[in-house]
Amino acid sequence: MAFQSCRSDVSAEDVDCKRGQRMDLVRKEDETATTIERRTLLKILAIGTIAPQLRPFAAAVACHEQLATLAQLGSASRYHLQFFTPAENELVAQLSEMIIPADAHSPGARAANVNLFADLMLATGDEQTKQQWRHGLSLIKEEVKKSSLADALAKASANEANPKMELEHFFVALKQMTVDGYYTSSIGLHQDLGYQGNSYLSKFSGCTHPEHQG
């Protein structure tokens, strides 16, 4: 039931190829659930928040041979910025590192070159998303002038479940990009999550834990 997004008005980012579903419509529901529905869902979920609204990344798929592959991003010095200015690039590196920092367990978003991933995705993405980022980053910079980067990010994330202002919407986009870039990197997938799959097994043993069965 997988399918490729085939509607030019729907971004490929929004299509969950495995579910065959429009995830932008799923996210819209999260955003505009009525109060009654929200309460019911909250009861069922038993934990505070419904998923935050996410601005979909539009995907105008570019077929340039000059695209830097992500293997090349490993050696960051060989990647040339296509969207961010050097100052924006550094700001995104800092912001993403605050979202997913290095800790005792694994390196963070900066080491995983999330900022370069973001640059590539935005450069090959649609105009609306590009504008959102340009403006979002400048809003962050304004906030930084008033206080600090940490305070700016805290303010931007304050309404994560129900973003209203542009800064708050931008946080959601920034976090999504950080998540996408980090957990598809070697650092995120192997060092942090410790993913054990994508392998060739001669048999699948299944669950051998008596406590899960019966």
Next chain:
Amino acid sequence: MNEAFDVCVIGSGAAGGLIAKELCEGGAKVVMLEAGREVPLYELLSHKWPYELPYRGMRGEKQKPFYQAGVSSSIRYEDCDDGIGVDRIRVLGGRTVHWNAVVLRYAERDFKGWSLDGIEEDWPLTYAELEPYYERVEQMIGVCGEDDGLEILPGGKHYLPPIPWRCSEHILQRAVQRMNIPLISVRKAVLTKVYDNRPSCHYCGHCMDGCDVGALFNSAVAMLPKAQATGKFTLRQNVLAREILVDREGLARAVSFVDTQTKREEEVRARIVVVCCATVETARLLLNSRSPQHPNGLANSNGVVGRYLNGHLSSGADIYLQELEGVPPFNQDGATDHVYIPRYNHLGGKREYAGGWGIQVNFGGYMFPYHASRTPGYGVAYKDRVRKMQPGYLMLGAFGKVEARPQNYVGVDPNRVDEYGVPIPTVHFRFSENDFALWRDNNRSVMEICSNLKGQAFPNFGLAPSGFASHEVGTARMGKNPKTSVLNSYCQARDVKNLFVTDGSCFTTSSEKNPTLTIMALSLRAADYIKHQRKMREL
């Protein structure tokens, strides 16, 4: 092409591959026209790590070899609900190149929509008539699973060993058992031992990116070589059928096509034409095949071709089980689905809507933390939380029945053509009251299951239903009533006795079950009929 063939099969997917093989083995000289190209197994991107790909495997990157940009955009959605999208694959093997291969027999009740529920129409055949064909197909392709003795999901006699269940699936069973909801081993066209000269599955979880060893049933790998082995099979790839040409009596006589590589216009003559282009493209081809004998399109004297478009609607949720939180990561990939929740909403008495849903489990993959952007916060504690939750991932993906109604249709727009000058398809579809009621109950039930599981659940349904989960059917339906059907129960067009349509477009109505096994059973039954008719010199 100068030679005349006994049969021209258009389309190489689940339907086309099977019927071509059968007819070749029965002695017919068959030519197959496929608009796409072969993507050899060694070209598949399924095992690539995300960071080895330019877009990290996003934007449908791994599946891109099976789709062509020009095709995907040459369609118009007119007067459609928001969440409607159809699958526009174009590759040798069709969707079987990267499907999830869940194969489920329709139940007796699924052929009797009118008799049992008072909506839609009954099929022109019964489960009993199709049962031998289900059995033959399952043995032909290799299906793992079991016969669970369920009326709602009949089983066969020859299954390969079912796949062992994951921890999360045992935990799920405990929860649904309390709700009197059944959970069974899934039936998949995936080999759990060597079968049909193809290797066993190696449990990498990449079914839907393409199986690089042929353990997943793939028409190009499992059927076409058998057709080739008869010496009676001719395959043309990269050719787009433009229209089916008819003789003075209005019978099919040839197929006009364009070679997309050379741009040359060609024609191939055949005594019988079998259309297996999948629901949207089949309707398109028939509607574009106009002649004085068939002014509204081939086999369309009653205006039904293109109508009754339907498919599946979706619901579901992601759950992160508390019981598995913080467990050291372990390989859970498997063969995507290992278990299945068959329809159960008919067990609890009459509902105010007809139909139901089935729930597939764990086909989302384990390579990415889908909860990471849905879990609040950021920083070290957030990162830690994301990591600890990941081993507990359990995914429910429900597929619900959608009503077949004539006002939902695929048309063609003569004023908009693709790059080869072929009028593009247009899609017109709105969900019905029945669909909305079913979908709401589906969502409610999914959340009820979640509430019986200890963990954090993220619903995966939006404000309105979406369609069709790549399971489109219905646009050249078979039926008892000549006014509301195009085909008889042998997939034979009433208007054109040497024209057959055996892909999903031949479905009278849709069940909640995945359609492919039924497509293949109907194709096999049509093949037997064609063989018989050829022997009797009727065709």
